[in-house]
Amino acid sequence: xxxxxxxxxxxxxxxxxxxxxxxxxxxxxxxxxxxxxxxxxxxxxxxxxxxxxxxxxxxxxxxxxxxxxxxxxxxxxxxxxxxxxxxxxxxxxxxxxxxxxxxxxxxxxxxxxxxxxxxxxxxxxxxxxxxxxxxxxxxxxxxxxxxxxxxxxxxxxxxxxxxxxxxxxxxxxxxxxxxxxxxxxxxxxxxxxxxxxxxxxxxxxxxxxxxxxxxxxxxxxxxxxxxxxxxxxxxxxxxxxxxxxxxxxxxxxxxxxxxxxxxxxxxxxxxxxxxxxxxxxxxxxxxxxxxxxxxxxxxxxxxxxxxxxxxxxxxxxxxxxxxxxxxxxxxxxxxxxxxxxx
Amino acid sequence: xxxxxxxxxxxxxxxxxxxxxxxxxxxxxxxxxxxxxxxxxxxxxxxxxxxxxxxxxxxxxxxxxxxxxxxxxxxxxxxxxxxxxxxxxxxxxxxxxxxxxxxxxxxxxxxxxxxxxxxxxxxxxxxxxxxxxxxxxxxxxxxxxxxxxxxxxxxxxxxxxxxxxxxxxxxxxxxxxxxxxxxxxxxxxxxxxxxxxxxxxxxxxxxxxxxxxxxxxxxxxxxxxxxxxxxxxxxxxxxxxxxxxxxxxxxxxxxxxxxxxxxxxxxxxxxxxxxx
Numbered sequence: 001x002x003x004x005x006x007x008x009x010x011x012x013x014x015x016x017x018x019x020x021x022x023x024x025x026x027x028x029x030x031x032x033x034x035x036x037x038x039x040x041x042x043x044x045x046x047x048x049x050x051x052x053x054x055x056x057x058x059x060x061x062x063x064x065x066x067x068x069x070x071x072x073x074x075x076x077x078x079x080x081x082x083x084x085x086x087x088x089x090x091x092x093x094x095x096x097x098x099x100x101x102x103x104x105x106x107x108x109x110x111x112x113x114x115x116x117x118x119x120x121x122x123x124x125x126x127x128x129x130x131x132x133x134x135x136x137x138x139x140x141x142x143x144x145x146x147x148x149x150x151x152x153x154x155x156x157x158x159x160x161x162x163x164x165x166x167x168x169x170x171x172x173x174x175x176x177x178x179x180x181x182x183x184x185x186x187x188x189x190x191x192x193x194x195x196x197x198x199x200x201x202x203x204x205x206x207x208x209x210x211x212x213x214x215x216x217x218x219x220x221x222x223x224x225x226x227x228x229x230x231x232x233x234x235x236x237x238x239x240x241x242x243x244x245x246x247x248x249x250x251x252x253x254x255x256x257x258x259x260x261x262x263x264x265x266x267x268x269x270x271x272x273x274x275x276x277x278x279x280x281x282x283x284x285x286x287x288x289x290x291x292x293x294x295x296x297x298x299x300x301x302x303x304x305x306x307x308x309x310x311x312x313x314x315x316x317x318x319x320x321x322x323x324x325x326x327x328x329x330x331x332x333x334x335x336x337x338x339x340x341x342x
Numbered sequence: 343x344x345x346x347x348x349x350x351x352x353x354x355x356x357x358x359x360x361x362x363x364x365x366x367x368x369x370x371x372x373x374x375x376x377x378x379x380x381x382x383x384x385x386x387x388x389x390x391x392x393x394x395x396x397x398x399x400x401x402x403x404x405x406x407x408x409x410x411x412x413x414x415x416x417x418x419x420x421x422x423x424x425x426x427x428x429x430x431x432x433x434x435x436x437x438x439x440x441x442x443x444x445x446x447x448x449x450x451x452x453x454x455x456x457x458x459x460x461x462x463x464x465x466x467x468x469x470x471x472x473x474x475x476x477x478x479x480x481x482x483x484x485x486x487x488x489x490x491x492x493x494x495x496x497x498x499x500x501x502x503x504x505x506x507x508x509x510x511x512x513x514x515x516x517x518x519x520x521x522x523x524x525x526x527x528x529x530x531x532x533x534x535x536x537x538x539x540x541x542x543x544x545x546x547x548x549x550x551x552x553x554x555x556x557x558x559x560x561x562x563x564x565x566x567x568x569x570x571x572x573x574x575x576x577x578x579x580x581x582x583x584x585x586x587x588x589x590x591x592x593x594x595x596x597x598x599x600x601x602x603x604x605x606x607x608x609x610x611x612x613x614x615x616x617x618x
Contacts, residue, residue: 194478201477201484202463202470209453209464216451219413221439221468221531230474342476 007301059285064238070276078135084258086243116236160254249260444533465530
């Protein structure tokens with residue numbers, strides 16, 4: 001009798017549970033999210049508003065990396081380069097050419113898309129760890145290129161470029177930190193909706209098909225090389241837009257802000273948020289920004305070690321990232337609800 | 343002048359076949375070499391529309407090699423493969439599905455993390471025109487395109503009796519079901535020619551019987567020409583219109599199942615050369 005009960009209460013498989021449970025809990029999460037996002041600029045101090053803005057910016061950059069690695073199966077340890085190119089595009093436009101900050105994002109998007117697409121073409125010949133190595137080289141090269149005397153006139157060399165934080169338009173009663181927060185959220189919404197649409201479409205299925213089985217994908221009529229390089233471009237576009245937003249938020253760019261460490265941070269955010277998860281990247285952004293600070297809070301001298309321990313614990317406790325953990329909890333809750341309802 | 347055409351519709355299939363000039367596929371003296379090894383040695387055969395041709399031969403005879411020439415994974419050193427009178431050898435691998443050639447793989451090549459529905463929808467990729475930008479913006483015409491691709495997928499899911507598992511990940515399904523998913527995926531681009539690479543491999547007796555029925559139904563109801571590579575002799579002999587036998591890359595026999603079964607070279611290839 002006991003045995004039969006356990007079998008009966010096991011319920012339908014996880015995919016089906018998630019599918020049925022989606023509407024109710026998604027709506028609750030969505031409404032809660034809007035309420036929290038809307039109250040943040042009015043209840044928190046400027047410094048925290050600034051930090052959350054930065055976390056969202058990192059999340060957009062991680063989303064770009066996730067489109068490439070999580071959905072299309074191409075590794076990159078060089079996304080700091082695209083972040084840097086986006087940031088410098090914005091800074092040079094504002095400082096050197098006096099162009100409004102509004103135009104810096106589309107420009108950074110275009111520049112990074114083209115750069116990412118062109119980098120993606122030769123990268124087509126490289127698989128997995130070799131691609132990781134090639135992108136690593138990009139991450140190493142970019143800060144030095146930015147410092148070089150050839151482009152110093154535009155990039156400001158080691159000094160970098162200072163820019164002025166934009167004020168709120170239309171006389172809105174917001175200070176510049178509050179406005180930048182609102183602006184970042186608006187951009188993030190557009191970027192996330194776009195990524196969500198893309199992943200759930202014919203193109204998105206093609207990306208995942210290439211990741212799962214490139215030969216079969218090709219036999220299904222998918223132009224694997226074209227899709228892979230376009231994905232590289234789109235991924236760079238996302239990370240470049242994040243870079244441009246980051247330049248506005250910090251109102252300063254310098255070569256040493258965009259080292260290999262940033263690339264690794266984005267990679268960490270991708271893994272702890274959840275590979276091939278769109279909403280997980282938000283957790284990734286928060287993790288990348290706040291966990292190093294928390295680690296430093298525990299011990300100044302051993303901050304790196306504490307960070308490492310936290311990272312190990314997180315990966316041990318949620319091997320499929322935050323998104324995987326949430327999915328697991330929801331499906332457990334739904335099953336329990338059904339079991340007690342019976 | 344229109345009278346003969348009207349008559350042509352009435353004549354039996356065999357005669358009609360003789361009247362249509364070009365067969366659907368025409369394999370002409372195809373040779374494939376890997377280093378010093380000759381994988382295919384001047385193989386030729388034709389396949390008229392809506393026939394079911396079985397390609398048999400012992401392991402290593404070159405059957406899958408020929409399939410991979412169709413899929414453009416290999417390029418013959420000489421010879422040509424014509425599809426509807428046009429050579430396919432100048433086309434890249436991803437431009438084969440859109441002229442109407444679909445295939446399944448010997449050891450399953452499904453998109454393992456995707457659902458059954460999504461696998462089948464990937465199969466209909468050549469029928470869509472959307473791209474990164476239009477999909478990210480969810481333009482109205484892409485929504486309509488998604489709807490029509492989903493309709494095609496659902497019709498095939500029903501045809502292959504996969505409705506119960508449509509939203510499950512394919513990796514979680516039993517082997518026989520995964521084979522049906524591959525069939526659905528291969529049919530999703532509405533191919534004129536279907537290449538089946540050992541569809542019976544790994545299936546049990548009852549499943550093989552059902553598969554034979556299914557392949558015939560695909561040919562008859564969906565009007566698809568089928569090239570079947572198969573080891574399972576009784577299935578090949580019971581469902582095929584014509585059989586081509588290969589051994590060590592050479593064609594050793596061609597004819598009706600009964601003819602090929604009686605052919606001495608075929609018997610020799612399968613049973614060994616103890617006679618000599």
